[in-house]
Amino acid sequence: MKKVFIDSAVSISAQNTFDTYGFLEEIKDISGKTVSANYPNYRDYIALAASRRMATAVKMGVTAASKALEKANLKQPDAIITGTGMGCIEDTEKFLNNIISNEEAFLTPTPFIQSTHNTVGAQIALGLNCKAYNNTYVHAALSFESALLDAQLLLQQDEGKHVLVGGVDELGKEIINYVRLMEDRDSSGIQVPFSEGASFFVVSSEAKEAAIQLVDMEVCSTASEEKLQENLKGFLLRNKIEPFQIDVLIAGRNGDAFDVYYDSASSFFENATELHYKHLSGEFYTASSFGLWAAYEILNRQEIPKPLIYKDESTSEINTILLYNQFKGRDHSFILLKR
Amino acid sequence: MGVAITGMGIISAIGHSVEENKTSLLASKSGIASLKHIQTKHSKLIKVGEISFSNAELTEQLQLSEDHNYTRTGLLGLFAAKASLKDANITDSSEYRTGFISATTVGGMDMTELYLKQFATDTEAQKYIQSHHAGDSTQKIADAIGITEFVTTISTACSSAANAIMLGARLIKAGKLDRVVVGGTDALSKFTINGFKTLMIQSDALCAPFDADRKGLNLGEAAAYLVLESDAVVQKEEKKVLAYLSSYGNANDAFHQTASSENGEGAFLAMQKALKMAKLNPEHIDYINAHGTATPNNDLSESNAYRRVFGNDVPDFSSTKAFTGHTLAAAGVVEAVYSVLALQEQTIFPNLNFKTAMPETGLKPITSIVKKELHHVLSNSFGFGGNCATLIFSKA
Incomplete structure (x- = not known):
């Protein structure tokens, strides 16, 4: 079975993460119900005429994907795999509202055409004229993880050598407000703003110098806290890792009642520095791809930006990082990285 | 030899079981007719392949409580997924490393399009806010059939279910799963009817594939799943392989x-x-x-x-x-x-x-x-x- 490495990582997020050589140097305080991403200058990546027709997720996705390929010095990937929780919700809402307000008359096809969940993956393929394997996962908080798992499978089984994989979600204008409304009704609901973003990666089966290895990953649809602990033990055991070898734990805490899952995972790793990120990225179904981007940067730079620190256990060298994410007590994922 | 298929379940316009679908196919009996369950201005101008069961009938068949928040996509999916497990003689999904991979394009759109403007205030309608996203039907079906570990959803438009089948086969071949239920579900919706209408590729007559004078497609709704099992499980359980x-x-x-x-x-x-x-x-x-x-x-x-x-x-x-x-x-x-x-x-x-x-x-x-x-x-x-x-x- 081939090993899997991360060759490049690019993120567009609520923070200044795209047009910068720095790593979360200036933090934008995000608060409120919803926060838009810090949009880059799309002109550098997408022709103006094309960009005008594209919704936010497509623009963010195509741009992050282009830069991820550029950073990995890759022209044509052997596969393009995308994850998105809400898909192209902007165009979906637009078409839906046109149907409602015009009583099914005078509709134009463009928002319908661009409302399908695979639009981002398709537009990336079109832009690259890439006829290779192409797939889109739309499974809530496991959308990105499913895409990454597929990429891992392709590389391990030698069905490709370089895979472009990413997670992308846009806020939209309407349904997100209803989701927020329901969330805020519950005092132990999600405590960070809802947001959006796109994080793309090139993963490959060819080790380069100072490569970062995606050692393994695992997803689980539903689990009690006890079952989750069992799963975590099993995951570490299978990868021959002792808890003390984990230097950094990155948890997807969002302040809701289900953070107890992170507490229970955290109790395994007393010596590890624990990080959180959703207070910086906001919460959305593919927010965990921002977490993976941060992990990649930390391993690469051997530096942890202060705002990420949840529990500090100063470590001199950072070699092994475990990411754990879940949403409302379901859709659990572990990702293990090694320098 | 490939990956063994040991069970199938289906609900479509030509039948509520594999047997009924087979009978219709062998009798050249089409399920395309006028639209019944959805209120749309276009109902007289289109022909569709609609499943005869209403949501209430599906709810009863599936023995769900009346206040559930399944969308039609979820109801059809659960109906077919249950049938596929029964066909494969599987009663306990926890015996082997079992996955569930489902495909959908509309997700919970059938309810969103009914209640969108009531979501802000109507507490009855609000239960469908969380069922809009495409993963919802998959999660509900997985929970209902007791598959708790590897569960995911694929959406690549009209090739979605084929990709779900493909992923399941790849996971079995890689030894990551022993057994996987793969397929997809899509309910008819006003959203897709109007969408295809704007593209002007929906026929007002019975569709005629590959005909020189073909006028476009008829939309349909269906859910179907296959059970794929590893050779080891097939041997151990002495399973009958369908294909x-x-x-x-x-x-x-x-x-x-x-x-x-x-x-x-x-x-x-x-x-x-x-x-x-x-x-x-x-x-x-x-x-x-x-x-x-x-x-x-x-x-x-x-x-x-x-x-x-x-x-x-x-x-x-x-x-x-x-x-x-x-x-x-x-x-x-x-x-x-x-x-x-x-x-x-x-x-x-x-x-x-x-x-x-x-x-x-x-x-x-x-x-x-x-x-x-x-x-x-x-x-x-x-x-x-x-x-x-x-x-x-x-x-x-």
């Missing part, structure tokens, strides 16, 4: 967001990949269950791809979409079920409503029931976004 999934191919047309390239590049590449993987030559394919939506663009592009792969010897082929309508995300698995039935019955199901071959290619589909020795059946699914998928099924 094998021998190989698969996924490629992108990279031509246009909705239209297919004229030479069918994506389709051509997907078929080539699948043939290569199965180590089969084009002449080994005994029957093609075509994508054949009956839109002018698809059927020509697909026909050109057949000419490129098979030259002058295009195998017997038919599109079964005139039976079921185009069931979007579910189409790939509905047609996978029909491909397995074709192998089991050693029968080619007819391409209904065909009269005249299109002048560009002269290809004629099979238009009546044909009994024939079938070893390998190729099934195609192509979608918006250039997503093309090919599956090859072989006789058990």
Whole structure:
């Protein structure tokens, strides 16, 4: 079975993460119900005429994907795999509202055409004229993880050598407000703003110098806290890792009642520095791809930006990082990285 | 030999079980009719492949509480997924490493389009806010059938279910799962009816795949699932194998967001990949269950791809979409079920409503029931976004 490495990582997020050589140097305080991403200058990546027709997720996705390929010095990937929780919700809402307000008359096809969940993956393929394997996962908080798992499978089984994989979600204008409304009704609901973003990666089966290895990953649809602990033990055991070898734990805490899952995972790793990120990225179904981007940067730079620190256990060298994410007590994922 | 298929479940416009679907296919009995369950201005101008059960009837059949927040997509999916497990004689999903991979395009749209403007204030309607996203039906079905570990959802437009089947097979072959339920579900919705209306590729008459005078597609709704099991489980449990999934191919047309390239590049590449993987030559394919939506663009592009792969010897082929309508995300698995039935019955199901071959290619589909020795059946699914998928099924 081939090993899997991360060759490049690019993120567009609520923070200044795209047009910068720095790593979360200036933090934008995000608060409120919803926060838009810090949009880059799309002109550098997408022709103006094309960009005008594209919704936010497509623009963010195509741009992050282009830069991820550029950073990995890759022209044509052997596969393009995308994850998105809400898909192209902007165009979906637009078409839906046109149907409602015009009583099914005078509709134009463009928002319908661009409302399908695979639009981002398709537009990336079109832009690259890439006829290779192409797939889109739309499974809530496991959308990105499913895409990454597929990429891992392709590389391990030698069905490709370089895979472009990413997670992308846009806020939209309407349904997100209803989701927020329901969330805020519950005092132990999600405590960070809802947001959006796109994080793309090139993963490959060819080790380069100072490569970062995606050692393994695992997803689980539903689990009690006890079952989750069992799963975590099993995951570490299978990868021959002792808890003390984990230097950094990155948890997807969002302040809701289900953070107890992170507490229970955290109790395994007393010596590890624990990080959180959703207070910086906001919460959305593919927010965990921002977490993976941060992990990649930390391993690469051997530096942890202060705002990420949840529990500090100063470590001199950072070699092994475990990411754990879940949403409302379901859709659990572990990702293990090694320098 | 490929991956063993040990169970199937389906609900479509031509039947609520595998048996009923088979009976309709063998009787050339189409399920395309006028729309009943959805209120739309276009109901008199379209024909659809609608499932006769109402949501209330499905709720009762599935023994769900009346205040559930399943969308129709979820209800149809659970109905078919349960049937597939029963067919495979599986009562306990926790015995083996079992996964669930479902495909959908509309997700919870059928409820969102009804209640969108009530979400802000109507507490009754608010239960459907969380059921909008595409993963919701999958999560609910997985919970209901007791699959707790690997669960995911794929959405690549009209090739979604074919990609779900493909992923399941890859996970079994890689030894990551022992057993996996794969397929898809899509309910009809006002959203898709209006969407295809704006594209002007929806026919007001019965669809006629591959016909020179084809006027467009009929939409349909369906859910279907296959149970795939590893050879080890098949041996240990002495399972009856219905057929094998021998190989698969996924490629992108990279031509246009909705239209297919004229030479069918994506389709051509997907078929080539699948043939290569199965180590089969084009002449080994005994029957093609075509994508054949009956839109002018698809059927020509697909026909050109057949000419490129098979030259002058295009195998017997038919599109079964005139039976079921185009069931979007579910189409790939509905047609996978029909491909397995074709192998089991050693029968080619007819391409209904065909009269005249299109002048560009002269290809004629099979238009009546044909009994024939079938070893390998190729099934195609192509979608918006250039997503093309090919599956090859072989006789058990």
